[in-house]
Amino acid sequence: MLINILMLASQNQSIYLGLTEEKINDKGYGWVITQHILTVERLPIFGENIRVYTKAKSYNRYFCYRDFWIEDGNGTIITRMHSVFVLMDHKKRKIARLLPELVEPYGGEYTNKIERLANPLTESNAQYVSEKTYRVRFMDIDSNQHVNNVHYFDWMIDGLTEDFLLTHDLTEMNIKYKKEIHYGETVDSETSISENKLVTYHKISAENEESCYASCTWKSR
Known part of the structure; x- marks a missing residue:
């Protein structure tokens, strides 16, 4: 929201x-x-x-x-x-x-300059949390005929447990979009978490191609 x-x-x-x-x-x-x-x-x-x-x-x-x-x-x-x-x-x-x-x-x-923004964080030994599958609905589509960017947040946050979401607050999110997703495609949302349990890593794929990835930093309540 x-x-x-x-x-x-x-x-x-x-x-x-x-x-x-x-x-x-x-x-x-x-x-x-x-x-x-x-x-x-x-x-x-x-x-x-x-x-x-x-x-x-x-x-x-x-x-x-x-x-x-x-x-x-x-x-x-x-x-x-x-x-x-x-x-x-x-x-x-x-x-x-x-x-x-x-x-x-x-x-x-x-400006002639291109901003060099940091990519989302990654961690090779992050712990697996979940993988969920969704089907893109008509109501997920925007005027460009691909998935509205906001729905990626829903898929990512949905990969976290209720207990985690009730006990942590988001402090930062870095999300990078690589490939658009269209109506009717099948989406996989993968979630993992850092060793200190305060950074989560998210990857969205559609039809076996990576579409988007993100990192979220949290603080305990």
Whole structure:
């Protein structure tokens, strides 16, 4: 839900600027996320008033970088997220060079640099937790005709036990998307955990090809 709320902020900005999903799709393109890095000081609580912010930070020829954050009623930042977007050519199913009319209205700074973001953590001797299988439903699909990025979080967190989730809070998640998943495909979600039990590792595969992987860092309650 947290990711849904953050992504809604960027969608609202796009609508305000007249760059709706329908307009982008009519041009034969769609926005695709390649990575999220989320840090959580604490989650919002029921009944709390919060403010959700987003800002287009910068872009180059192929990548857009966007920041998100949530402030509580005192103006304290309780959650941050940094995301990488690319423009997908629907016909070619390949990343397209960014079109000025689709990025300049957001006010991000143009740069020749490509951000070198850290990959999700890995650990060779991590302990196996679970592997679950899902079938992609129609309601899992977004306007680009592939699985909405938010559903990957559901599949990953679902691999953890109830006891773990009731006794730990998420502090950081790094998730990297490699290959899109489509309607009707079978998805495997693998979960393992570090020796200190505070980092979990997740891999999503579809039709035996790795689609996404992530690491989550937790703290005990």
